[in-house]
Amino acid sequence: MADRDALQPPPSRCPGPGVAELFDADSRPVPDIYRQDSWQDRGSAPLSASRYTDPAFFAAEREQMWPRVWQMAARDDEFPDAGDTVVYANLGKSVLLVRQPDLSVKAFWNVCLHRGRLLRTESGPAQELECPFHGFTWKLDGGLKRIPCQWDFPHLTADRMALPEVRCDQFGGYWFVNWDGQAPPLLDYLAPLPAQFERWRMEDTYTGLWVGKVIKANWKAVSEAFMEAWHSVITHPQILPFTGDANTRYSLWGDHVNLALTPFGVLSPHLAEQGLTDAATVEAFAAGSRMKGMEPMQLAPGQTARSGLADNNRAQNLTALGYDASEATDSEVLDAWTYNVFPNIAPWGGFGPAIMYRWRPWPDQDATLMEVRMLFRKPAGGPRPRAVDMRFLGEDEPWATVTEWGALGSVFDQDMANLPYVQERLKSSANDRVELGNYQESRIRHFHATLDKYLSGAL
Numbered sequence: 245m246a247d248r249d250a251l252q253p254p255p256s257r258c259p260g261p262g263v264a265e266l267f268d269a270d271s272r273p274v275p276d277i278y279r280q281d282s283w284q285d286r287g288s289a290p291l292s293a294s295r296y297t298d299p300a301f302f303a304a305e306r307e308q309m310w311p312r313v314w315q316m317a318a319r320d321d322e323f324p325d326a327g328d329t330v331v332y333a334n335l336g337k338s339v340l341l342v343r344q345p346d347l348s349v350k351a352f353w354n355v356c357l358h359r360g361r362l363l364r365t366e367s368g369p370a371q372e373l374e375c376p377f378h379g380f381t382w383k384l385d386g387g388l389k390r391i392p393c394q395w396d397f398p399h400l401t402a403d404r405m406a407l408p409e410v411r412c413d414q415f416g417g418y419w420f421v422n423w424d425g426q427a428p429p430l431l432d433y434l435a436p437l438p439a440q441f442e443r444w445r446m447e448d449t450y451t452g453l454w455v456g457k458v459i460k461a462n463w464k465a466v467s468e469a470f471m472e473a474w475h476s477v478i479t480h481p482q483i484l485p486f487t488g489d490a491n492t493r494y495s496l497w498g499d500h501v502n503l504a505l506t507p508f509g510v511l512s513p514h515l516a517e518q519g520l521t522d523a524a525t526v527e528a529f530a531a532g533s534r535m536k537g538m539e540p541m542q543l544a545p546g547q548t549a550r551s552g553l554a555d556n557n558r559a560q561n562l563t564a565l566g567y568d569a570s571e572a573t574d575s576e577v578l579d580a581w582t583y584n585v586f587p588n589i590a591p592w593g594g595f596g597p598a599i600m601y602r603w604r605p606w607p608d609q610d611a612t613l614m615e616v617r618m619l620f621r622k623p624a625g626g627p628r629p630r631a632v633d634m635r636f637l638g639e640d641e642p643w644a645t646v647t648e649w650g651a652l653g654s655v656f657d658q659d660m661a662n663l664p665y666v667q668e669r670l671k672s673s674a675n676d677r678v679e680l681g682n683y684q685e686s687r688i689r690h691f692h693a694t695l696d697k698y699l700s701g702a703l
């Protein structure tokens with residue numbers, strides 16, 4: 245049998261207008277920072293299926309990886325006021341973020357220093373941090389405030405009883421925590437994402453929609469279902485009239501950041517032979533786009549589907565909110581800029597309502613809490629609304645139950661329908677192999693290479 249490496253074609257891209265050509269045709273100059281095509285050949289090796297199913301591999305992730313990475317614990321708009329708190333828990337560790345009187349943020353191990361009860365069970369406002377068991381109480385800054393029956397605890401002096409802190413830092417309104425004192429600073433860890441996000445000012449957005457649901461598959465398998473666009477050809481056929489699925493550009497940077505940039509307002513290359521009109525593309529976009537309430541639109545003479553949809557989005561998502569949209573490119577107002585930050589979030593970029601995904605094991609290798617948020621831009625010059633609470637969908641509640649996001653709910657239901665079948669079959673794989681495309685699935689290779697670095701101690 246021929247050696248599998250001898251069969252590898254050179255890295256290639258799907259025919260059709262790729263991102264570079266669409267940037268050239270953009271109605272606005274595209275900044276150089278977005279033109280770099282940062283992709284490296286990551287080879288063609290398969291992954292082992294047991295990475296998704298083996299409790300020992302899951303334990304290695306829990307011990308070697310999770311405590312050493314920056315985890316997105318909260319959006320700034322979840323706890324904007326002094327005394328607001330957020331509880332973020334993952335794999336048995338719980339952290340308590342507390343907004344200080346000067347509006348800075350401290351993060352504490354969410355564990356009472358008396359006999360170890362979870363100090364705060366839920367997010368919400370607080371004047372002080374009182375343990376519900378015996379009432380040991382701390383100030384918002386973590387200093388000890390009082391101990392009931394103090395006479396019995398002369399040995400627990402205030403200097404020994406401050407709440408231990410966890411490292412925390414934020415970028416763009418995303419608050420991260422890290423249990424590892426040796427980890428690199430957040431901005432180094434996120435590079436080059438902060439520079440690429442600078443124009444989009446995500447700190448001016450708020451969580452207007454937030455939905456979570458437990459999915460019966462490994463947290464990596466769930467997140468990887470959102471790392472490539474090419475499953476659209478079979479899983480989401482209704483979006484092909486307006487989605488350049490196979491013309492997505494994949495970019496990989498360093499160890500922690502990558503991007504899938506999927507063009508909208510163009511025909512899928514799978515439909516290239518069908519010769520759909522631009523009007524049909526616009527109609528399909530309106531029916532299948534990410535939010536309900538999109539105004540019906542007609543293309544003006546001379547407009548393409550892409551330029552018309554971009555103009556429409558620019559008007560709705562920037563101009564109507566009081567922002568100057570003159571430099572916002574067609575791509576930034578229309579396309580899916582799906583970034584991933586290792587290990588478990590996907591914050592979308594661009595100027596439209598930005599989706600954000602977060603995935604956590606729930607609680608083991610066979611299930612995941614998947615959260616989807618929509619971040620909306622606040623009106624220019626106006627206050628930023630508070631985040632809504634997360635709506636937790638039950639096992640039998642489809643994503644389409646949430647009517648606010650229009651056709652997007654059905655798209656998520658299509659995605660999730662695959663995943664339990666993936667997890668079950670990975671457990672009984674005939675060859676223990678998961679195979680990946682060289683280009684379109686390169687973000688999955690990138691992710692696993694970084695995971696291996698954490699597991700081996702190289703990171």
Ligand code: FES
Pocket residue numbers: 356357358359360361375376377378379380
């Ligand atoms: S465990 Fe918290 S006060 Fe006793």
Ligand SMILES: [Fe+2]
Pocket residue numbers: 469470475476479480655659
């Ligand atoms: Fe999908």
